Amino acid sequence: MTLRFSETFSEDLSAFPPERTVFPIAGADLRVLEGDHPLVVANRPAIRENWEREIAANPALFDGRLVLQHRLKLSETGIAGEAYIAPFSAFMWWRRQPDRKGAIHLFSYPVLESSDGALVAIRMGAHTANPGQVYFAAGSLEPEDVVDGRCDIDSNMRREVMEETGLDLDKAIVGERLHAGHVRGSVSLFKLFRFDMTADEMVDSISAHMLVAEDKEISGAVAIRSADPAAQPYNVAMLPIIDWYFNR
Secondary structure (H helix, E strand, C coil), X not given: CCCCCCCCCECCCCCCCCCCCCEEECCEEEEEECCCCHXXXXXXXXXXXXXXXXXXXXXXXXXXXXXXXXEEEEECCEEEEEEEEEEHHHHHHHHCCCCXXXXXXXXXXXXXXXXXXXXXXXXXXXXXXXXXXXXXXXXXXXXXXXXXXXXXXXXXXXXXXXXXXXXXXXXXXXXXXXXXEEECXXXXXXXXXXXXXXXXXXXXXXXXXXXXXXXXXXXXXXXXXXXXXXXXXXXXXXXXXXXXXXXX
């Protein structure tokens, strides 16, 4: 694939490859700026009202903080971003907007690969923001992932996988390339991590971890053995990745 590069930051992804396209990138340089996200400044009352509805429907939700992108660009050196720390409630309001303008949700996606050629994902618990959905163990970038004003996506991947599955990414063979894709204003940056375990062994290991994990976000582990989009209730961000993996 020939990528079209830009040196200009944008508040949308029109300069990126089409949605649901997986493409390699050279790296990621994601700056976190001081102050409030413009989306938050412009929509505080609506964000607050929506949050009241969200917690009425699901009291387990917590209004923590995450890194929410403001502008991105794709160049020969990879994806660069300008972001702000924002409340989770702002993200929840943004993702309910039909056009999803004013922000970009970027997250790192560690793709766990088994020794027998399957992918291993997790199913989210009923009390979470994505109940029942299946996707790779991951989470939004958070303030603790920010080092010297920039996001450390590798640290985020290691932490999220350890917390949710008990698996240590340092014990996996890391894929050579960083890839990206986007769907409905959400950008995923992903790497392959191959474990010296079968898919069944990985699922059993995650199940054992669930018994002792402090954070009970997941309800189980799933072995993915085909690109069939209907095999599980996948989060939409999963679909281009499993299609890319099984049809390379």
